[in-house]
Amino acid sequence: MRPSLLLTSFDTWLPHQKSNTSDDLLGRVIQFDSFPQSRSLLRKLPVDSQLAAELTIDRLETLQPNAVICCGMAELRSTLTLESQAKRGDMALKSTLDVERLVAQLAQTEVSHDAGGFVCNDLYYNVLDYIYQRQLRTHCLFVHIPLISEDNLPQLQADFLKLCQYVERYASQSK
Numbered sequence: 001m002r003p004s005l006l007l008t009s010f011d012t013w014l015p016h017q018k019s020n021t022s023d024d025l026l027g028r029v030i031q032f033d034s035f036p037q038s039r040s041l042l043r044k045l046p047v048d049s050q051l052a053a054e055l056t057i058d059r060l061e062t063l064q065p066n067a068v069i070c071c072g073m074a075e076l077r078s079t080l081t082l083e084s085q086a087k088r089g090d091m092a093l094k095s096t097l098d099v100e101r102l103v104a105q106l107a108q109t110e111v112s113h114d115a116g117g118f119v120c121n122d123l124y125y126n127v128l129d130y131i132y133q134r135q136l137r138t139h140c141l142f143v144h145i146p147l148i149s150e151d152n153l154p155q156l157q158a159d160f161l162k163l164c165q166y167v168e169r170y171a172s173q174s175k
Helices: 021-029 049-063 101-103 119-133 153-173
Strands: 004-011 041-043 067-074 080-083 085-088 091-094 109-110 138-146
Touching: 004 021, 004 049, 004 101, 004 153, 021 067, 021 119, 021 138, 021 153, 041 049, 049 067, 049 119, 067 119, 067 153, 080 101, 080 153, 085 119, 091 153, 101 109, 101 153, 119 138, 138 153
Parallel strands: 004 041, 004 067, 067 138, 080 109
Antiparallel strands: 080 138, 085 091
C-alpha cells in the first residue's frame, strides 16, 4: 500500500537539547491506535540542509505519497505554526495547501510566513522546489513544534492529528 502521507522530523542540534520536539511529537502520535498505516515516517533527520533534503526527497521518490508534512522544533514559539512558505534569497515558494483554512480548524495553531533561516526553511524550500520542478501533485507543508510540556501536550497532539487527517483527506481528493 502506497502511503498517503509522509511525516518527517529532525534530530537535535544543540548540546542542551535532550530531544527535538518535532520527533517527540511524532513519537507520541504514532502511539495512538488511530494512527493509520497509510502514513510513513522519516524520523530524526540530520540537522544538515543538504543531507536532510536528500533523504526526504529520496523517500518522496520511493513512496510517492500524496502529501509531505515536515516538522521542526521552534523553541521560542508557544503553539504549532504552519509555515505558508519557504524562502531562498528573493525567491519564495508557497505551500499548495490553504494554511489559513487549516489553522481556522485548529485550536492552538497559528500561521507563520517565516520558516526561519536554518535547516527547517532549507528543507521546506528544497522539497517544495523538487515538487514544483517535477510538477508533482504532492502537497507539502512545514510545521514548527514548540517546546512540549504536560500542559500543552494534549492540545498539540490533538491539533497535529487533526492537521494530518485534513491534509491526508485533501491530498487524496486532489489527486
